[in-house]
Amino acid sequence: MTRYDIIVIGAGPAGLAAAQAAAAHGAQVAVVDDNPLAGGQIWRGGPERQTDPRARQLWSELRASANVDFLQQTRVLYAPEAGRLLVQTPTTSDTLHYGQLILATGARERLLPFPGWTLPGVTGAGGLQALAKGGYPLRGKRVVVAGSGPLLLAVAATLRDKGAHIVAIVEQASTPALARFGFGLLATPSKITQALRLAKQLSGVPYLRDSYVRSAHGDSALQSVRVQRPGGRELETLQCDYLACGYGLLPNLELAQALGCATSQGVVEVDEWQHSSVPGVYCAGEGTGVGGVDLALAEGRIAGLAASGHVDQARKAFGRRARWKKFAARLARGFALRAELATLADDDTIVCRCEDVRHGELRTHTAWRGAKLQTRCGMGPCQGRICGGATEILYGWRPDAVRLPISPARVSSIID
Numbered sequence: 001m002t003r004y005d006i007i008v009i010g011a012g013p014a015g016l017a018a019a020q021a022a023a024a025h026g027a028q029v030a031v032v033d034d035n036p037l038a039g040g041q042i043w044r045g046g047p048e049r050q051t052d053p054r055a056r057q058l059w060s061e062l063r064a065s066a067n068v069d070f071l072q073q074t075r076v077l078y079a080p081e082a083g084r085l086l087v088q089t090p091t092t093s094d095t096l097h098y099g100q101l102i103l104a105t106g107a108r109e110r111l112l113p114f115p116g117w118t119l120p121g122v123t124g125a126g127g128l129q130a131l132a133k134g135g136y137p138l139r140g141k142r143v144v145v146a147g148s149g150p151l152l153l154a155v156a157a158t159l160r161d162k163g164a165h166i167v168a169i170v171e172q173a174s175t176p177a178l179a180r181f182g183f184g185l186l187a188t189p190s191k192i193t194q195a196l197r198l199a200k201q202l203s204g205v206p207y208l209r210d211s212y213v214r215s216a217h218g219d220s221a222l223q224s225v226r227v228q229r230p231g232g233r234e235l236e237t238l239q240c241d242y243l244a245c246g247y248g249l250l251p252n253l254e255l256a257q258a259l260g261c262a263t264s265q266g267v268v269e270v271d272e273w274q275h276s277s278v279p280g281v282y283c284a285g286e287g288t289g290v291g292g293v294d295l296a297l298a299e300g301r302i303a304g305l306a307a308s309g310h311v312d313q314a315r316k317a318f319g320r321r322a323r324w325k326k327f328a329a330r331l332a333r334g335f336a337l338r339a340e341l342a343t344l345a346d347d348d349t350i351v352c353r354c355e356d357v358r359h360g361e362l363r364t365h366t367a368w369r370g371a372k373l374q375t376r377c378g379m380g381p382c383q384g385r386i387c388g389g390a391t392e393i394l395y396g397w398r399p400d401a402v403r404l405p406i407s408p409a410r411v412s413s414i415i416d
């Protein structure tokens, strides 16, 4: 068993900021992350290779700290008891012992079902971006990027940089909502700079506002998508090789819930120190609400300082956190999902992809639990991580419990 003063789960911006703040004061810190390299989603591929100077600075300080261990390709399976975590690597398992725990487990995409969404060539927006960053070849491929949120722009820029031809960006938010969001950027000048940079990178790419993909078509793989344009106008057909489609982000709550942390409205409840309802367990970043990298960094710093007992220094970051929380609220308002998205699936559309459960079966149920027991919806390897976000929009239910281990595990890890 390995012991640490503080264990941080997640090596994204929140986790790196938390680890740096805690380690600067001498605590023995471990950063546990299931990816091969640190950086989380936005800094995927390693913080030292990013253009964002904050990534490189955090990384160089952490690498120089003798009191920080990085445990990459290490996934937390569950907590056998307070103060302990069972983790699994590709070859072995281990029990880690902690004094304080900081959860910085980030978010995943919300995917919504529509006819054709299971065709090869249809992926999440961030999903295709992650593949491209990992070397998946897209040069010369025609890609439609669709769904909602500023992430679509970042995804399209990455894909274009990798040689893809971006056919269009299809954004479901209405023009007035986008205009309000754009005006609100005046409160965060760094975001205006970022938006201008993205606009330059994406010059010439059609940005279809007030629009959404109704269906995807192809024989054995994607060939085209049908897009609903504003005001019930005729559907527009776009020929493409890939559709990268995601409807915003959903916090990864499974580990927090497995530890008993209170959640509400889909986020972990924390106090001003980022402390959860469970003693010694903090949460920072997307787990406490989707707000982007700046909020994740501010919350991570507060959590790291508070967990290592430096509350006076933590208080100094409150102002920055408050500013980015306001940005998060504007983001949520600007890209709220329209009601029509809940009506795209027809009876034949698969909703639970692991267990092949269709909309026609699910819509006769009234709650997640009953649907799960009778159809196996949410009982496959992803344990509702994909269909849970869809059933919330389609039927108003979300998974009501977490099964342990929180992700598929080798039997030997559990027996050990």
Ligand SMILES: Cc1cc2nc3c(=O)[nH]c(=O)nc-3n(C[C@H](O)[C@H](O)[C@H](O)COP(=O)(O)OP(=O)(O)OC[C@H]3O[C@@H](n4cnc5c(N)ncnc54)[C@H](O)[C@@H]3O)c2cc1C
Residues within 6 Å of the ligand: 009, 010, 011, 012, 013, 014, 015, 032, 033, 034, 035, 039, 040, 041, 042, 043, 074, 075, 076, 077, 104, 105, 106, 107, 108, 109, 125, 126, 127, 129, 130, 151, 154, 155, 249, 252, 255, 284, 285, 286, 287, 291, 292, 293, 296
């Ligand atoms: C697919 C995707 C792509 C994105 N791309 C961009 C982008 O291009 N630009 C942008 O501005 N924002 C992007 N974002 C948003 C960005 O992730 C957030 O703005 C912010 O940076 C999140 O930081 P974080 O530290 O809270 O979480 P993350 O960066 O998500 O880091 C969380 C880390 O925790 C790890 N983890 C989770 N559970 C466990 C576990 N049980 N055991 C071990 N490790 C675990 C994850 O693998 C991940 O590495 C993306 C989000 C997603 C989901």
